[in-house]
Amino acid sequence: DKVYDYVNEDFIWSYFSKAGYRTGAIFDDYHVTAFHYQKKGWDKPPVDYYHRVVVLAKNNDKLMKATSSNCFGDMPEITFNHDFWIQMASTFNNSKTRPYFGFSFSVHLTHDSHNMASAGDHLYHRFLQELKDKNIINNTVFIFFSDHGQRFGKTREMYNGKIESSTPYMFLVFPPWFHRKYPQIIKVLKINQERLTTNRDIYETLRDLVNFQATTKLGDINKRGISLFQEIPRERMCEHAEIPVEYCVCNQLTNSNVSSSISLVLALTVQDKLRKIIYPVRLKCAQLTFRSLKKVMEVRSDRSNVNQTTTDSTLYMISIATTPGDAIYEATVKFFNSTKKAEVVSEIIRINMYRGQAECIPSPVLRPFCYCK
The missing domain is CATH 3.10.450.10 (Nuclear Transport Factor 2; Chain: A,)
Structure with missing residues (x-):
């Protein structure tokens, strides 16, 4: 029954905020989110730029949502959300301003039907192209992820479905100059593509970005979370990462x-x-x-x-x-x-x-x- 204000300090955006970053968050649904489904969310905005008021108004506007649950008027809902980030990034994409951290999660398009994913392909492509054209990607680490694979339906009942449900995708995109300046980091990241990793490792990686040291070493296998800038031990198993047996893909x-x-x-x-x-x-x-x-x-x-x-x-x-x-x-x-x-x-x-x-x-x-x- 509690709100999340009392643990907001533990979320990664608070870590960035303490380091001087501007922070923003947007969720395309007002109740089907990890923080609001059968939960109370926050009393106070958890970040500097919190888009919830706009999302509430948008989802409750029967006229603008009349044509499709995936559109807002004549605009695809995904594009509406992408524009928020383009505006924020364009405004703060300047070395003279404070850096920024943004977190976004979209559920409407594919939550009930994974077949709808292809409908967003060209929209995501346009978003990524705009990030590149506006030179935003040149000083930004972009992480594109899912919370889980398909959890329901006939596919989930199959062996492949079980594996997919426990292996959500996670893409990390670094600026081209980063590859040239820190080849040793890129080498370790490529090695870690073939190692057992979890979202907790991404959390530690983001913490490392705030205090970037450009050094690599072998990660401590006894730690639940290991930064991806460190080499994940080849011997790492589900027990080391505290992955429950029902989600373990090593077995x-x-x-x-x-x-x-x-x-x-x-x-x-x-x-x-x-x-x-x-x-x-x-x-x-x-x-x-x-x-x-x-x-x-x-x-x-x-x-x-x-x-x-x-x-x-x-x-x-x-x-x-x-x-x-x-x-x-x-x-x-x-x-x-x-x-x-x-x-x-x-x-x-x-x-x-x-x-x-x-x-x-x-x-x-x-x-x-x-x-x-």
Whole structure:
């Protein structure tokens, strides 16, 4: 129920602000954001230039939004947001002014359908071209990223979909002169393209940019976040970066010929866990019952101490369908070979949409597990 003001100092834009940077932020939606969906956002603007008032007015203007949810009047919504950054960058793109840091996140175009991504290709190209033509990119580090891959739908139910959901793209663009002046940094960045990295590493990289030293070294494998200006150790695994097993792409998933009796134990273990999760809101939400098995895969690791199958236990990734609501859930379950019992050892993830099923409860944590009575 708290607002984010009390932790705003921990966000990266506050770090830049303390270093003397102007800061800005824009989100194209007023409620489907990490800070506002089922949350209260901020009481005070978190950055110097906060576009929320404009976004609220824009999204509530029925006349200007009448033609399409992706347009504002006759202008593509993405272009509207891009223009904000072009104006800010053009205004402050001067060595005599304070530097600036901007954070932007867009959800409208592709949130409900990844097929819409191609509709933004030429708009993003025009934005990037304008950054280049106005010489903005010449003194700017540009980071283009996604928060996650596809989380719902038929693709997500496949093996490729699971891998994609845990590997969002992250592009870092440095000015041409940076490549020439700091070839050792560029070399390390290219090496790190093939290493296990997380958003926490990007956070540390941004901190390094504020106090740029132009030095490289081997990163500390015991740190959760390592700046990409340091070489990520080749031996780094999910445990070092504190990546939960359900999101770890280092583990190998192999099709497993699991007996029907073991599969049933795994499925019912997930069912029992689901019922425990939803128990606090049982008066509003129906009890979920296992309906069908979608997939079982064995989880294997190259490391002896990282979620590996042993003689006493076997680790499985299982997805099941439940009723009512036709929900599909995915979980990692450890099966103990000696006792024939099982235990859920990961977060349970819902991999199909639940819009229209859970509006009777406010909790964003419990909604994926609720089918309103």
